[in-house]
Amino acid sequence: MIGQRIRRCVLAAIVCAPWYVVTLAHAQSDPLPSWNDGPAKATIVEFVAKVAKKGSPDFVPPAERIAVxxxxxxxxxxxxxxxxxxxxxxxxxxxxxxxxxxxxxxxxxxx
Structure with missing residues (x-):
């Protein structure tokens, strides 16, 4: 009984693991996954990259950043x-x- 339950859990983990890995990889590669690709998304991503990069003339320290x-x-x-x-x-x-x-x-x- 317990052995069968463990087998089911292991099988579920094996089946779900690839889906989880693919989803996680996609989320990390796209900073705004729910947005359509276009000029607005590109502008926002570019702006955030500029203000978050240390050494950039547009860099804003985290303590001074405001989200609206x-x-x-x-x-x-x-x-x-x-x-x-x-x-x-x-x-x-x-x-x-x-x-x-x-x-x-x-x-x-x-x-």
């Missing part, structure tokens, strides 16, 4: 309001016919 993230739709839905609110408003409108009293009751009366 822009919520341009990559981290949030591109809507002026949160998409959870849009969902809630949509559900209120869908359920309103089943609740006629909502026409006079706030906050539903506003909708």
């Amino acid at each position: 993230f822009d919520n341009d739709g990559s981290l949030w839905a591109e809507q002026p309001i949160y998409f959870q609110l849009l969902f809630a408003l949509d559900r209120v409108q869908a359920l309103a016919p089943q609740h006629p009293g909502w026409k006079e009751k706030e906050p539903f009366a506003l909708l």
Whole structure:
């Protein structure tokens, strides 16, 4: 029983090891693997290489580096309001016919 379990674990490790190695090698070779190749990606990679290379005239010490993230739709839905609110408003409108009293009751009366 235990011997069979060990064999299964060893077999799973042997099967998964090549996938892990290939994935790890790809991640190390491409600094932004989720980005499409293009001028924006090339510019960012080039900039980071310049500011991270000691001895470069553009070198920035790690303590002085600042990372900034822009919520341009990559981290949030591109809507002026949160998409959870849009969902809630949509559900209120869908359920309103089943609740006629909502026409006079706030906050539903506003909708």
